[in-house]
Amino acid sequence: MDFELNEEQRMYRAAVRDFVDNELGPYAAEVDETKDLRWEAIAKMPTLGLTGLQVPEEYGGANLDSVSAAIAIEEVSRACGSTGLALAAHNGLCCGPLVNWGTDTQKEAYLPTLTSGDVLGSLALTEPNAGSDLVNGVRTRAVRDDDCWVINGEKTWITNATSTPIVITLARTDPDAEKRSRGLSMIIVETDTPGLTVEPPIPKMGVRGSHSCPLSYVDVKVPVDNLLGEEGRGIYQALTTLDAGRISIAACCVGLAQAALDATVRYIDERQTFGKKLWEHQAVQMRLADMATQVEASRVMLYYAAWQKDTGKDYNKIAGMAKLLASEVSEKAAYDAIQLHGGYGYSAEFPVERIYRDQRLMTIGEGANDILRMVIARRVMGH
Ligand SMILES: Cc1cc2nc3c(=O)[nH]c(=O)nc-3n(C[C@H](O)[C@H](O)[C@H](O)COP(=O)(O)OP(=O)(O)OC[C@H]3O[C@@H](n4cnc5c(N)ncnc54)[C@H](O)[C@@H]3O)c2cc1C
Numbered sequence: 001m002d003f004e005l006n007e008e009q010r011m012y013r014a015a016v017r018d019f020v021d022n023e024l025g026p027y028a029a030e031v032d033e034t035k036d037l038r039w040e041a042i043a044k045m046p047t048l049g050l051t052g053l054q055v056p057e058e059y060g061g062a063n064l065d066s067v068s069a070a071i072a073i074e075e076v077s078r079a080c081g082s083t084g085l086a087l088a089a090h091n092g093l094c095c096g097p098l099v100n101w102g103t104d105t106q107k108e109a110y111l112p113t114l115t116s117g118d119v120l121g122s123l124a125l126t127e128p129n130a131g132s133d134l135v136n137g138v139r140t141r142a143v144r145d146d147d148c149w150v151i152n153g154e155k156t157w158i159t160n161a162t163s164t165p166i167v168i169t170l171a172r173t174d175p176d177a178e179k180r181s182r183g184l185s186m187i188i189v190e191t192d193t194p195g196l197t198v199e200p201p202i203p204k205m206g207v208r209g210s211h212s213c214p215l216s217y218v219d220v221k222v223p224v225d226n227l228l229g230e231e232g233r234g235i236y237q238a239l240t241t242l243d244a245g246r247i248s249i250a251a252c253c254v255g256l257a258q259a260a261l262d263a264t265v266r267y268i269d270e271r272q273t274f275g276k277k278l279w280e281h282q283a284v285q286m287r288l289a290d291m292a293t294q295v296e297a298s299r300v301m302l303y304y305a306a307w308q309k310d311t312g313k314d315y316n317k318i319a320g321m322a323k324l325l326a327s328e329v330s331e332k333a334a335y336d337a338i339q340l341h342g343g344y345g346y347s348a349e350f351p352v353e354r355i356y357r358d359q360r361l362m363t364i365g366e367g368a369n370d371i372l373r374m375v376i377a378r379r380v381m382g383h
Helices: 009-025 025-034 041-045 066-081 081-101 104-114 235-267 282-310 316-346 351-361 369-380
Strands: 122-126 143-144 148-159 166-172 184-191 196-198 210-222
Touching: 009 025, 009 066, 025 066, 025 081, 025 351, 041 351, 066 081, 066 235, 066 282, 081 104, 081 122, 081 148, 081 166, 081 184, 081 235, 081 351, 122 148, 148 184, 148 282, 166 235, 184 210, 235 282, 235 316, 235 351, 282 316, 316 351, 316 369
Parallel strands: 122 166
Antiparallel strands: 143 148, 143 166, 148 210, 166 184, 196 210
């Protein structure tokens, strides 16, 4: 593997690390408890490019390479899982499609606001009856009426929906398309459009500072020019966006796993049993060594997938693998962290309890791991 972090990437990591250790880490428990992000920290993020990681500079972004973008999400997630997820969705799911397929007018209209640090953006794919199977499941319908699209339907689990100025919405524009996958398109919907209702956030197990909301569309009218990219290319756009999104989710996992490891190292160096520090027991060392090795392996895979994306090669398989590995490593790391904390690990007074709840999402969101395994297996078989 011909890859190592360059000086610029290392410096960027140091700057983000310093910022998150001051502005996010000390407030992560509060974010979880109050179920809201620390907006005063988000307002400061544009100086580090965190609210426009891969957005061109002319629209207020940092135009970073994918490895630096992954490092940013990893570091933010290490400090605060909720903020990590919210930023991953904002950058990857909302800014990403606009940068990739937006017209100059659409980019000028929305990207400067999205990178400002005042808002975080959303992408709405999932519906009450459509998650893994978007092609067949999506029922949200957009009908052409003169110079408008009229949208009716429901979406659910939409990250950042309470703070976004726009929701990029996957809707069925041609129910009779010969190939079902060609019947869907992405449409930009401004959140204050009459008929669009953002329901209150769904109460959830972890990443509680990040809001996930149901949306309802009743005769929502948007100009035809709000179509993002070509009509009928919505599934292609969704899958391309999710490939990049898997690198972001892998970055969230590596950050959370590292946070679990760091907390464990601190704890086992203090707690004593049977006359020794916990880490001095050989069985604890075995567990610690496995944990540290797996976290490092998932980080290498993450950076490799991000690097592969920057080379312009097909990165679908490696991004899926990075997300699969990192999400299962973070699950195990958080489990082991609680185990090594004993009863204290089960208490909300220690961060590992929150980290365990936060990371649990990662084997489900942006492609459930079972689906990823199918995708990877097909690629391995050459399909
Ligand atoms: C906190 C959170 C934030 C989210 N944010 C967003 C967002 O911003 N935008 C958005 O559009 N969506 C979002 N989602 C939705 C998320 O992407 C979906 O939950 C995910 O894609 C899985 O879809 P589903 O929940 O409908 O599960 P289903 O598709 O119903 O699947 C349920 C489970 O069955 C298994 N399964 C399904 N099909 C198969 C198969 N063929 N073979 C084997 N196993 C299978 C998988 O384990 C899967 O987890 C979010 C979800 C959560 C929980």
